[in-house]
Amino acid sequence: MHYSDYKTGEKISKLGFGLMRLPRLNEKSEDIDYKEAEKLIDIAIKNGVNYFDTAYGYHDGDSEEFVGEVLSKYPRDSFYLASKLPGWMLKSNAAPKDIFEFQLKRCNVDYFDFYLLHSVTDSLAKTYESTKSYEYLCEMKKEGKIKNLGFSFHGSLELFKRWIKEYEWDFVQIQLNYYDWENQNAKTLYRILAEKNIPCIVMEPVRGGSLHTLNDKARDVFKSLSDNSPASYALRYAAQLPNVLTVLSGMSNEAQVLDNIKTFSGKIQLDDREMAAIYEAELYFRENFAVPCTACGYCLESCPNSIFISEAFLTYNEYNQTRNKDGFFDRYLKIPKNSRADLCIECGVCVERCPQNIEIPKQLKRINDLTSDI
Numbered sequence: 001m002h003y004s005d006y007k008t009g010e011k012i013s014k015l016g017f018g019l020m021r022l023p024r025l026n027e028k029s030e031d032i033d034y035k036e037a038e039k040l041i042d043i044a045i046k047n048g049v050n051y052f053d054t055a056y057g058y059h060d061g062d063s064e065e066f067v068g069e070v071l072s073k074y075p076r077d078s079f080y081l082a083s084k085l086p087g088w089m090l091k092s093n094a095a096p097k098d099i100f101e102f103q104l105k106r107c108n109v110d111y112f113d114f115y116l117l118h119s120v121t122d123s124l125a126k127t128y129e130s131t132k133s134y135e136y137l138c139e140m141k142k143e144g145k146i147k148n149l150g151f152s153f154h155g156s157l158e159l160f161k162r163w164i165k166e167y168e169w170d171f172v173q174i175q176l177n178y179y180d181w182e183n184q185n186a187k188t189l190y191r192i193l194a195e196k197n198i199p200c201i202v203m204e205p206v207r208g209g210s211l212h213t214l215n216d217k218a219r220d221v222f223k224s225l226s227d228n229s230p231a232s233y234a235l236r237y238a239a240q241l242p243n244v245l246t247v248l249s250g251m252s253n254e255a256q257v258l259d260n261i262k263t264f265s266g267k268i269q270l271d272d273r274e275m276a277a278i279y280e281a282e283l284y285f286r287e288n289f290a291v292p293c294t295a296c297g298y299c300l301e302s303c304p305n306s307i308f309i310s311e312a313f314l315t316y317n318e319y320n321q322t323r324n325k326d327g328f329f330d331r332y333l334k335i336p337k338n339s340r341a342d343l344c345i346e347c348g349v350c351v352e353r354c355p356q357n358i359e360i361p362k363q364l365k366r367i368n369d370l371t372s373d374i
Contacts, residue, residue: 001048015264016051019063021250030059047261056086068108084118096136117151154355173201178237199245205238208294217284232263299350308339341368
């Protein structure tokens, strides 16, 4: 396992375990399969992974509870735990103090090694500022309940620059992958952090799995190089950057865990041939990538009609690649009738929660139009 030398002298595994997409008991709920998920954690720790990332809302709150149960069997100083303050809850008059103290209890720890203001957008930034969340968390840092304070970001470049200038941060978490390096200007965010000597934590390095599944032409590019998975190239693309502290991967099964461990135990730096392959694969992938959804699930949490938005987008993206309308209909019909695109009332609440800034109602309307004759 490769490690980063953190500024405090600690060694952080280059592979971080994102606890957002753990094994579930069934596809219709976020209930975690504890036995299977614990097995994945044990394998990861045995192979040197020591950074674990959860959040208040992951798996409808079960992720933090899972962490509190499973990691408690390991010495507290043997792992680094990250969680996040949910800004959207502050809009309903919840206090940062109440949320934070509840998270400590739910995670069964006395402190968080890394703690973030979660999913900072231009809208949520105002909420964090009006509730003085940063100031409260700084107090928690002084008390030793937070070792390192940062934020995860999905807002405008102007906001990013302002927050970096006005506040002091131990680290910052950004979405970075070879697709978004230019598409969402990840290179500029990364450059700013590097210039300020603020360690960068990478989220969505495989873009919700889409840079692993890709499409046939893109996958063939990587097959011509080796038997290594497409995901491994995406992970190495992020991990090779010198200011990256750790790369988060939301692992859902044993095969993914083992593949990622293999990746982070081998050569990280990409050579010229591999970089060329990434650029070629990206061009093929970009041709058919319809909706840039990473299946994070934030939109579903806010949807008043509980539409399975990410599943609808995944189904639509597959259709956009294959143009197999019958196959699209077959898969779309597997979505429960009371959770399909036609129930969208265009309230726009989901748009505010979407880290990818997708015009969700507009895209759902496209899907509804396509399926109107089913």
